[in-house]
Amino acid sequence: MGTWYRIALDAMGGDHGLTVVIPAAKKALENHVDIALILVGDEQQIRAALQAQNMAETERLQVKHASQVVTMEDSPALALKNKKDSSMRIAINLVKDNQADAVVSAGNTGALMATARFVLKMLPGIDRPAICTVMPSLQGHTHVLDLGANVDSSAEHLYQFALMGSELSKAIDELASPRVGLLNIGQEAIKGNEQVKAANALLENSPLNYIGYVEGDDIYLGEVDVIVCDGFVGNIALKTSEGLAKMISSKLKGSFTRNFLSKMAGLISLPVLNNFRQEIDPRRYNGASLLGLQGIAVKSHGGADSLAFANAISIARTEIIKQVPQRINKQIAALLEGQTV
Amino acid sequence: MGTWYRIALDAMGGDHGLTVVIPAAKKALENHVDIALILVGDEQQIRAALQAQNMAETERLQVKHASQVVTMEDSPALALKNKKDSSMRIAINLVKDNQADAVVSAGNTGALMATARFVLKMLPGIDRPAICTVMPSLQGHTHVLDLGANVDSSAEHLYQFALMGSELSKAIDELASPRVGLLNIGQEAIKGNEQVKAANALLENSPLNYIGYVEGDDIYLGEVDVIVCDGFVGNIALKTSEGLAKMISSKLKGSFTRNFLSKMAGLISLPVLNNFRQEIDPRRYNGASLLGLQGIAVKSHGGADSLAFANAISIARTEIIKQVPQRINKQIAALLEGQTV
Numbered sequence: 001m002g003t004w005y006r007i008a009l010d011a012m013g014g015d016h017g018l019t020v021v022i023p024a025a026k027k028a029l030e031n032h033v034d035i036a037l038i039l040v041g042d043e044q045q046i047r048a049a050l051q052a053q054n055m056a057e058t059e060r061l062q063v064k065h066a067s068q069v070v071t072m073e074d075s076p077a078l079a080l081k082n083k084k085d086s087s088m089r090i091a092i093n094l095v096k097d098n099q100a101d102a103v104v105s106a107g108n109t110g111a112l113m114a115t116a117r118f119v120l121k122m123l124p125g126i127d128r129p130a131i132c133t134v135m136p137s138l139q140g141h142t143h144v145l146d147l148g149a150n151v152d153s154s155a156e157h158l159y160q161f162a163l164m165g166s167e168l169s170k171a172i173d174e175l176a177s178p179r180v181g182l183l184n185i186g187q188e189a190i191k192g193n194e195q196v197k198a199a200n201a202l203l204e205n206s207p208l209n210y211i212g213y214v215e216g217d218d219i220y221l222g223e224v225d226v227i228v229c230d231g232f233v234g235n236i237a238l239k240t241s242e243g244l245a246k247m248i249s250s251k252l253k254g255s256f257t258r259n260f261l262s263k264m265a266g267l268i269s270l271p272v273l274n275n276f277r278q279e280i281d282p283r284r285y286n287g288a289s290l291l292g293l294q295g296i297a298v299k300s301h302g303g304a305d306s307l308a309f310a311n312a313i314s315i316a317r318t319e320i321i322k323q324v325p326q327r328i329n330k331q332i333a334a335l336l337e338g339q340t341v
Numbered sequence: 342m343g344t345w346y347r348i349a350l351d352a353m354g355g356d357h358g359l360t361v362v363i364p365a366a367k368k369a370l371e372n373h374v375d376i377a378l379i380l381v382g383d384e385q386q387i388r389a390a391l392q393a394q395n396m397a398e399t400e401r402l403q404v405k406h407a408s409q410v411v412t413m414e415d416s417p418a419l420a421l422k423n424k425k426d427s428s429m430r431i432a433i434n435l436v437k438d439n440q441a442d443a444v445v446s447a448g449n450t451g452a453l454m455a456t457a458r459f460v461l462k463m464l465p466g467i468d469r470p471a472i473c474t475v476m477p478s479l480q481g482h483t484h485v486l487d488l489g490a491n492v493d494s495s496a497e498h499l500y501q502f503a504l505m506g507s508e509l510s511k512a513i514d515e516l517a518s519p520r521v522g523l524l525n526i527g528q529e530a531i532k533g534n535e536q537v538k539a540a541n542a543l544l545e546n547s548p549l550n551y552i553g554y555v556e557g558d559d560i561y562l563g564e565v566d567v568i569v570c571d572g573f574v575g576n577i578a579l580k581t582s583e584g585l586a587k588m589i590s591s592k593l594k595g596s597f598t599r600n601f602l603s604k605m606a607g608l609i610s611l612p613v614l615n616n617f618r619q620e621i622d623p624r625r626y627n628g629a630s631l632l633g634l635q636g637i638a639v640k641s642h643g644g645a646d647s648l649a650f651a652n653a654i655s656i657a658r659t660e661i662i663k664q665v666p667q668r669i670n671k672q673i674a675a676l677l678e679g680q681t682v
Contacts, residue, residue: 216580
């Protein structure tokens with residue numbers, strides 16, 4: 001597997017395991033002729049699933065056995081200690097051992113975070129990993145981090161998130177100088193908590209293109225490329241968005257199926273509505289990057305379907321091509337030496 | 342003004358001042374025959390605006406002069422100290438002096454919060470006011486608090502917010518036992534920060550119908566009546582929702598105006614789309630309650646139009662009828678005595 005971008009998939013992870021990962025692998029291999037995938041998990045089950053889909057093991061689609069599965073309920077500590085032969089752990093090990101260039105998992109976030117951190121180690125100068133995802137905006141998209149890897153982040157951690165997010169945006173969006181904002185609230189009285197204020201001071205004196213405080217709505221307005229916040233806040237913003245999108249989509253459907261006339265209108269509008277649905281389809285944004293590690297790890301949504309999981313694989317591929325960890329490492333090293341690259 | 346529910350309006354507050362408040366007052370007086378309004382602000386300007394709208398001063402529409410205006414940039418401390426004759430302050434004073442039963446303002450949130458707290462005082466047993474608003478859900482609506490009155494709330498504060506929100510829901514929704522949830526993140530590793538965990542313990546031992554942790558998407562799914570969080574998190578959730586709704590609405594419009602065929606489809610679907618738009622119209626949810634005070638104060642969105650501001654007036658009216666502060670007071674007193682009412 002020399003000439004391909006090699007991606008290890010935790011084939012047993014997530015709410016749906018193989019049912020989603022196998023068809024997603026198929027899609028990904030079709031989409032990208034330059035990748036090879038390693039399906040990690042129970043080899044018997046994987047081979048049966050491949051057969052059921054008329055898929056063959058090839059140089060580009062290999063199977064690697066793992067006898068255990070990390071469940072959604074396992075604590076990170078337990079997963080780390082007692083599940084050393086889990087599909088998640090073995091997939092991460094492949095990255096560590098340079099048999100894969102990236103890992104993708106839809107499994108338990110806490111366990112993935114802890115295991116990836118333990119096995120791959122942090123980049124020098126980065127204290128904690130951060131979860132970063134892309135959210136659609138009026139004019140493209142916005143990278144938001146952290147989304148739940150940390151709660152109660154210090155100012156220094158928020159600053160590191162900003163550096164990593166900026167570097168990711170440079171790599172992915174090919175922007176020379178991504179606009180970085182710090183998530184805050186606009187109430188005049190109580191603008192920000194102590195960590196946010198201290199992070200603001202750090203960012204104002206940084207080489208980043210820091211545009212200052214932004215508010216929740218800025219995630220979607222397209223005037224900023226990277227938004228930094230602590231994991232608690234970021235996770236709430238992400239989940240709130242998921243809930244609202246679900247409600248709006250349901251109410252829109254309800255409006256078009258209320259009576260005969262509205263159903264007719266819906267039928268006529270079907271191509272338009274499908275186009276709209278596609279544009280805001282959360283599956284197109286599935287795949288969150290675990291940044292700050294010495295290796296590439298992408299978290300897929302636990303409930304992702306195969307289209308969504310395939311998107312997470314695409315993100316891993318892009319990060320391999322763009323050498324995201326190496327870039328972050330280089331930038332941090334330069335900053336520690338007091339210069340920018 | 343004896344037999345009406347009397348509501349004082351900060352006529353100069355918000356982004357649009359009289360331009361919005363006067364037509365909103367007109368709408369509200371038409372909608373509710375049982376209310377009387379007091380327009381507080383520059384009397385010359387108010388009278389000119391009334392004349393321009395062919396509106397007369399009556400027993401149900403009075404004018405009260407105030408020579409100053411709190412701007413959106415004024416700090417709460419400055420507003421409190423140097424703007425004792427502002428429209429905001431005088432309107433709040435009317436509640437304090439029992440010349441009005443509630444106050445509505447679209448002005449500077451921090452100043453409104455600080456002034457209302459200073460003038461009206463807290464209810465006994467409540468440490469801090471909270472801002473609570475209703476957000477639409479798949480099956481009705483959800484009360485969410487706090488939305489920015491506080492950052493870094495202690496467990497005890499979160500507990501008090503839960504009590505107030507529950508009592509508000511009992512009063513407004515006429516539910517016997519509203520379901521109360523505590524906003525948290527679902528990552529297994531790091532479930533909650535310290536305050537949230539401690540508040541969870543308090544709530545589990547409370548007489549409230551506490552259903553445990555909820556996540557951001559639960560705001561919109563309709564399985565919980567009251568969601569409690571600290572003001573930083575709540576404000577981010579609210580603003581994020583505003584941004585997403587704006588983006589979705591813009592993209593939907595874009596889809597229907599892309600080309601001739603989609604425009605035709607949009608024309609045919611117009612009644613359906615209008616119905617949908619109305620259902621998720623944020624103006625129908627405008628008006629946040631300042632809870633925990635010895636009096637009723639409602640905050641309108643700074644950028645609210647007259648329809649939205651009229652909705653905030655309706656909320657004030659409902660809280661007067663339902664005697665929300667008295668109910669919260671009674672509930673807290675009963676809890677302090679170790680019993681529930």
